[in-house]
Amino acid sequence: MSKPRAMQEATFLILTALAAGPQHGYGIISDVEQISKRRVRMRAGTLYTALDRLREDGLIQVDREEVVDSRLRRYYRLTPEGGDRLADEAARLRANARVAMSRLDLSDGVAKA
């Protein structure tokens, strides 16, 4: 398999929202908003295009369906592969962030010297 490309932020946030357990569409939107500290407000069209692709790639799957107040709610959850991809991406981001932080600290040190 070819090396996976860096994940788009929307994808990363959706997978992160599902990492804690299955959620329905509106739950994902609210959670993404909370995780991103209100920076990312995902719209329904964007969400469902992303969910469709993630299902196709085998990173998420349908968990269950519920009808609440005569409205259908379909819950999605991470597949083991989805969990692995999210973990890889989180590790990649952390490594990048660590380098950035250490370089910034270094340049601070130089500036103070």
Next chain:
Amino acid sequence: MNDSTNLERRYRRLLKLYPGRYRAEHEQEMVSVLMDAAPEGQQRPRLADSANLVLNGLWMRLRAGRGWENVHHPRLWLMVRLLSGMWLLILTFVLCGFGRWWGLVLVPVALFHFHRALRIGRVIEGDGGDGGSPPLTRA
């Protein structure tokens, strides 16, 4: 008719842009999400939400169409794509020849047709093709 029924009807109208098969599976849950996200008393979809549904619906339709092309009469579609691409390039040359430089806007469309022809060609050769993987998730 109350506000929420009005709003729901309008959302459903926008969702008609999605391919039928996709709608059969997802329309109900998408309406639920849209209605959950709408503030009390809202009667019309907000412009940004409408634009988002239109773009994503058309995108889904494009994707669905790609898969369809690969399965049904791929050789015929290959010819259609190649001829469309060539016709557009000829048209571009003619337009530019007459000093109508705006004809250059047709070049990306022609390239898109050639790109699709290439994909269909690969499917015919039998090495798969992915039926169109989406470069676009944000809209």
